[in-house]
Amino acid sequence: MPELPEVETTVRGLARYLYGARLRRVEPRREGLRRPFPADLVQVLTGAQVTGLGRRAKYGLIETDRGQTMVFHLGMSGRWRIEPEELGKHDHLLLETESGLVLALCDPRRFGSVDLVETAQLDHWPAFAALGPEPLGNGLSPAHLKQALAGRSAPIKLMLLDQRIVAGLGNIYVCEALFRAGIDPRKAAGRVSGAALARLVPEIKAVIAEAIEAGGSTLRDFAQPDGELGYFSKKFDVYDRHDQPCTRCGAPIRRLPQGGRSTWYCGKCQK
């Protein structure tokens, strides 16, 4: 489910239930996801008050009054379920607040993760220290991309998926942004012109912002046990549109494997 916009939507949804709440029960239902859960997860979080919710790249942050922040990643298939009617085999971690609200972290493929990090040290946490700038912040500029991609021979598509270049872009929005900017995903990153990078940056920001708005517009559905987030309500120009007509020129959208994953693009509009 999750790229940056959905993590942002998830965090905003969680805030409505968790902000200021005290946790009275923290129950792992298996050893962990991609990695084991922290050994002190239950001890640290039980009785803790949630003092803030946040996001960095595709990680969600649940800050507590214990000086520790729970950092979660939804991997490929993770989501939080609010007040599940009944628990399924993929509900791997439960949180219950003092008011009796139950949240379940559900992740069938278990590519996600949960960590505890000292709040004051978050920026120095290894996974965060290596991240590039947030796409919606001032740090993502044509100048930053120019410098970060200089001399790189890997395809621009793969470089944009590298979280050290830009933090939070995933397969969908890289495909969409490259289409909007008219850039061939196969092009060596270091050979993309300054003019093309100047087109690309605002398109990245726009497509991410639009997706967050689309998620935000259906936030009320977040409370439903099997609620959709409105993520798919957004129409894509190229993603998952193999052989369908380009929205701009009508040529069939192509799919090609890059780095073991699919890229969709228009061979006529993207040079």
Add this chain to the structure above:
DNA sequence: CACGATACCTGTAAGC
């Protein structure tokens, strides 16, 4: 070091 390939896991849909 940069880069490509592979591994991690389960569910779903398509093909035979």
Add this chain to the structure above:
DNA sequence: TGCTTACAGGTATCGT
């Protein structure tokens, strides 16, 4: 109706 295969929104790690 089965069985097999390909692929899915991500990241870490291992060769070359």
